[in-house]
Amino acid sequence: MKDNSDVYGMVTRVLHWGMALALFWMFFTTTVRVVLGEGVLYDLVWPTHREVGLVLCLLALFRLFWAWANRSERPAAVNALAPWGHRLMYGLMVVVPLVALLRQYGSGRAYEPFGIPLMSGFEGDSVEWMVAAGGLFHGFLGWTLAVLIVGHIALALHHQFRAGPAVLARMAGRR
Ligand code: HEM
Numbered sequence: 001m002k003d004n005s006d007v008y009g010m011v012t013r014v015l016h017w018g019m020a021l022a023l024f025w026m027f028f029t030t031t032v033r034v035v036l037g038e039g040v041l042y043d044l045v046w047p048t049h050r051e052v053g054l055v056l057c058l059l060a061l062f063r064l065f066w067a068w069a070n071r072s073e074r075p076a077a078v079n080a081l082a083p084w085g086h087r088l089m090y091g092l093m094v095v096v097p098l099v100a101l102l103r104q105y106g107s108g109r110a111y112e113p114f115g116i117p118l119m120s121g122f123e124g125d126s127v128e129w130m131v132a133a134g135g136l137f138h139g140f141l142g143w144t145l146a147v148l149i150v151g152h153i154a155l156a157l158h159h160q161f162r163a164g165p166a167v168l169a170r171m172a173g174r175r
Contacts, residue, residue, distance in 0.1 A: 003070040007170045012070065015063045016171055019093070022056050027146050030139075050104070051113045057097035064090055075170050078159055089152065092145040096138060103134020 002009045008016070029049040032041050067074075067090065077083050104111045106129070110121035160168040169175070 003074045005073065005075055006175045007075065007173055009070070010173070011066060012074075013171060013173055015059060015066065019056060019059055019063070022052055022059075023093075023145075023149065025052055026056065026142075030142065050100075050111070053097045053100060054113045054118075056093065057101065060090070060093035060097070064094065075165075075167075078163075078165060078167060082155075085148065085152065085155075089145065089148050092141055092148070096142045096145055099134050099141065100138045102130045103138065106130025106134070 001011050003012055026049065029045045029052075032045050033049075036042060101111075105119050106127035108122045108124070108126045109119075110117070111119035156167050156171075160166055166174075
């Protein structure tokens with residue numbers, strides 16, 4: 001279950017690949033929204049953005065805790081910069097959905113992901129600073145995360161197939 005100096009354990013691997021899939025879905029929904037705009041596909045995929053986003057937020061918090069709990073027993077970083085790139089992605093995986101949730105609350109609109117009444121909404125004016133913070137940062141930081149993920153994939157492939165060490169293998173559970 002736990003990591004060791006050769007490979008990542010089952011929990012880390014499930015979190016990594018599960019969140020990778022969910023993040024891919026998030027960027028697919030935003031791309032549909034930006035490129036195609038409203039239509040059949042938009043109606044189909046966009047409503048899932050707020051729900052999958054909430055799940056990702058909870059998973060990211062747990063992943064932070066898990067990384068901390070395993071901090072002294074993980075495979076060594078490939079260089080001194082890699083841990084900073086990973087920390088930046090961890091930070092954004094938490095901040096991006098949190099800023100959206102803040103805006104959702106501030107908008108005064110009800111929010112019931114998976115039918116769970118998380119925010120009941122309120123009458124009257126929205127909370128301006130919360131809405132503004134979401135408008136300013138959610139999309140911008142979300143796309144920043146997307147760029148970092150593309151870089152992360154490119155570097156992982158570079159290390160796996162050219163420079164070493166075999167980073168993909170250790171995230172696949174192989175020594
Ligand atoms: C890790 C989780 C999330 C990621 C990576 C993410 C990513 C993004 C991105 C990149 C955009 C920009 C689309 C554009 O340029 O128009 C966006 C828009 C949006 N997101 Fe998220 N999102 C996440 C979670 C959430 C959550 C939890 C909510 C709601 C509670 C949410 C609500 C929205 C809304 C309403 C928009 C459209 C308005 C805007 O562009 O800010 N997102 N998201």
